[in-house]
Amino acid sequence: MKNFDKVNVKQEARIELHDVLGLTGAEISINTLPAGASVPFVHSHKQNEEIYAVLEGKGTAEIDGEKIEVSNGDWLRLSPNAKRQFFASPDTALKYICIQVKVGSLEGYTMSDAIV
């Protein structure tokens, strides 16, 4: 496998990077919910931790029935079994990243995994 891959993400409703970049440790999607829209279902996961980052706009994350206001610069970690649904605000689109990784899979990182 090539040592790296690159893609440029244009404005689109949703793109999934796993196959585009040949990812092996994560799936990553970049998503835009139009103003007033929501992900159309509540979901949780079997074994994946999810990390969400809000890039633009604002909205609400409903997590286990709790409403969390989110906006640009917010990062969230969700345990696999958290029941989640994302909503854009009525007047602003919500652009966000969703990163799926296997819970507990990270061993060393940064200085303990780096070779400088």
Next chain:
Amino acid sequence: MKNFDKVNVKQEARIELHDVLGLTGAEISINTLPAGASVPFVHSHKQNEEIYAVLEGKGTAEIDGEKIEVSNGDWLRLSPNAKRQFFASPDTALKYICIQVKVGSLEGYTMSDAIV
């Protein structure tokens, strides 16, 4: 452990989210290199795949000696052994995310891991 954690990332040179959010499957940093600056060393990894996303600005990723121009919206996957160094352009700061995950650690994802 709580089912979720949230943090808002303000403009800063670098923040690491592993401990802030209690991540178990990834380390994620958000970084800003001022115009003309670079990460001060070349590095690779023992077992972590890295995924970079450019949020703002432009610069150069030097990967195994190859210069790759990067700008807003670019996503890169790097194999652990790729030798890498990032440079902001001379006149524009480079703001980017770096995601570390264990290579080969992802099993199911999206529909095969979701409970809807």
